[in-house]
Amino acid sequence: MSGHVFSQQINELKEKLIKLKQTPVIEPIVQLSADAPSVPVLSWLGSQVIYPKIYWHGRDKIEEVAAIGSCKDFFFEDQIDDDSLAELYQNQRGKSHGQDIRYYGGLAFDRSVECWGEFGRARFVLPRIEIRRNGNTIRILLNLNFDNTCPQQECEDALAALMQIQRATPLSPPKKLALMGRSDLPNYPRWQELVEQVTQQQFNKTTPKVVLSRQTQLEVDDIIDPWTLLACWQGRNPNSFQFGFQFSKNKAFISCSPERLYLRRQQELYTEALAGTTIRGLNQEEDQCLAQQLLDDTKNSHENQLVRQHIVESLASLSQYVGAEEVPKIFKLNHIQHLHRDIRAQLKMGVSDFDLLKALHPTPAVGGLPRFSALNFIRQREGYARGWYAGACGYLNHYESEFSVAIRSALIEPRRINLFAGAGIVAGSDPQAEWQELENKLATIMSILIDF
Template sequence: MQSIDPVGGLKHQLDTLSETSRKGFIRLTTSCQVDCLLGWLSGQTVFPRFYWQARDSRGGDYAALGAVKAFDSLTALHTDIAALSGYGGEQPDYVGGMAFDASAPGWQHFGGCHFFLPRIELRRHQEEVLFTLNLRFDDRCPDTEIAQARACLNALLEEQSLPYLSPHSYQREDSPSKSSWAAWVAKVTHPDHLCHTPKVVLSRETRLTTPETPSPWALLSRWQAGAVDCFHFGIQLTSQEAFIGCPPEQLYRREGQHLMTEALAGTTRRVHDALQDERLAAELLADTKNTLENQCVYQHILTQLEPLAHHAHLGEAHIVKLRSVQHIRRLIHAELQDGVTDQQLLETLPPTPAVGGVPRAAAMDFIRQHERHQRGWYAGVVGRISQASSDLAVAIRCAHITPGVMCLYAGAGIVAGSRPDEEWHELDAKIADIMSLLGMG
């Protein structure tokens, strides 16, 4: 952190905070000079750590450190949002995420749901970085709150350069194996199964073991440079486990009562030849199997939104081009009923048909019965929630990193017409970007 002592400036604001202002939620903010928010996060010793850049990167990027308060359920989170809103004034952002399937065994430090109100926030907008200290006095002793805030400020370290990503050797293991995958696809596409469950999204865990664990923040920095038009996130709840990703899919964005979501399903590869790439895109839009896959997603989303929204508008199908693959996407805009909360939305929308299947209950049963790897937060939810607005991504194109092990995840929507080999190659295409960064592409 290179500036005229922003930490000292916040300490001064803390010291001069009047007793009359010690109520509800308070932000103390100053400007600072940070070249790389990921480098700043990487050098800290405080946990949890969170990084976020929305798909529209013009909004800048965001880093959070430490927790004023944490929540392990949507009910607890909603109760807290409502409690602080009663004080009026500024309202906080909560960051975190949810597992794909809270009822299934998960990752060690990532439970079914975890959101937190950060102690420290850095927000970059264009050339300016704002450094914020968050305080709350509604449910705690003022002296204790100030002491804890001061301790967090005292623990902050200078910005550091990200570690160099040196080539490593990796041992790879896929779960399921290719033969098991083919057997799964055959079961899902059997006419007797399709008549009651037209789509199941099957996933694969690619487990890479290595003597040296790469820095998750350095890996994310390299990854995001080639992942335009994607969200970028990283979360570390402890020093032993990290979850990073560059997902292309938005779960939803809410501004007041206006909701924006999407159906992102149907995939083909990218090629270097521009004319052939456009030909592949046109074939994707015209392909019966991929059109059906996308249709399953948007019809289900519209049905879910019906009791929550006054009306919903479905946009035209169009192609989204990413680095290694291209997808069919349809945007959905809706005006929510008065009183609809993020808790209701998050209890209704995920897991979306793009990562689970249709109908949801039958698809989830198939996944629970057959997948032996733990999805954890893969295909779950990650992002930011506040009273005024929320921005959440579907946690795909991601990596779960623990000492000596990196797990990559990819899924494919299996519908009538799906072929095992083609779907297996689609899984490889979806992890191609990060595999190339690891020297394995």
């Protein structure tokens, strides 16, 4: 470890481990920490050899986290109901009073159908080691799970993980890939059929909105480093959430998503309606003109209003107060801009994160309205398993939890990348225009990846 940037912190944590072994009474979940020097967090994560690898970067840019390993892993490959998930988490939460204990993970878009193997329908991990940057402060956190484990062995496992920490080396330089093949599911003819079905007057009366999506599978000529790709992506869309989960060497899910599902700080809840899309302009004047057209567009305004209304109604029974912006604003990304409304709530005492996840996920911005009939249509007709695309990804904590909706995301496999995009289909939607919206949403990631 001589010369390692974290040598001092690793020795400090080793000393704390030795003291912990001598403690007669130990909480089931314990977290040790050490202040650390600045390090490029994403480069550090890419250099590590322990899985899983987890990355989280909040949209406000104040906090950035890289985590490796696992000392507790809730993995649900088969169907599980939200009440059982909530009970498990509440039970786990009671095993520590540590304010910084976090479980990172996600829920699939549709937990009633089979998901992507190791990602499961839901999976949450208490990492073994975290590098957490908050502003200019960096800490190394070491988590230990003494619940139903041998304390001596748990300390040895934690020490072994510490000794496997690698120096941060620069990420591989980004390079354009040759496209060997592309397939879209659904393809355009099938997409046209689906849009026409959703916009039929009889169907639209009972289900006014369905968010249809597409999986674009690209076969490429080289291995893709997920962390290099995510670093490039976040450089193009800095005002987004950036996160990634890599549970094994050959598969990673990354996202650069503009959409917050919610941020909870004790009883304060912050969420939003993000729906309605147009492109960016070539200059400031054109950009402003397109933004104004989006604000004036009946179809997009209606779509955003439906999302706002649904979220407010969903939170009503869980909250003492819910307030939402009456008029949407413009939220700008690199290639596109959205309609956006902030929503804030004061939660009732006793409302848990899983109550919120059950109420809010999947939102009408990624599923449709009413939820049951829209999801049923997607499940039966869309033609592929969304998995964690349009799912909820983030972290759970005693005092603060945050989740993003995993739109603008990619599932990376050896020499293959699966990209996802969706569009809200309402009365008056045009198949060709909505297909082009999918292309617009993939423009940023495609421009990074492919040598056209």
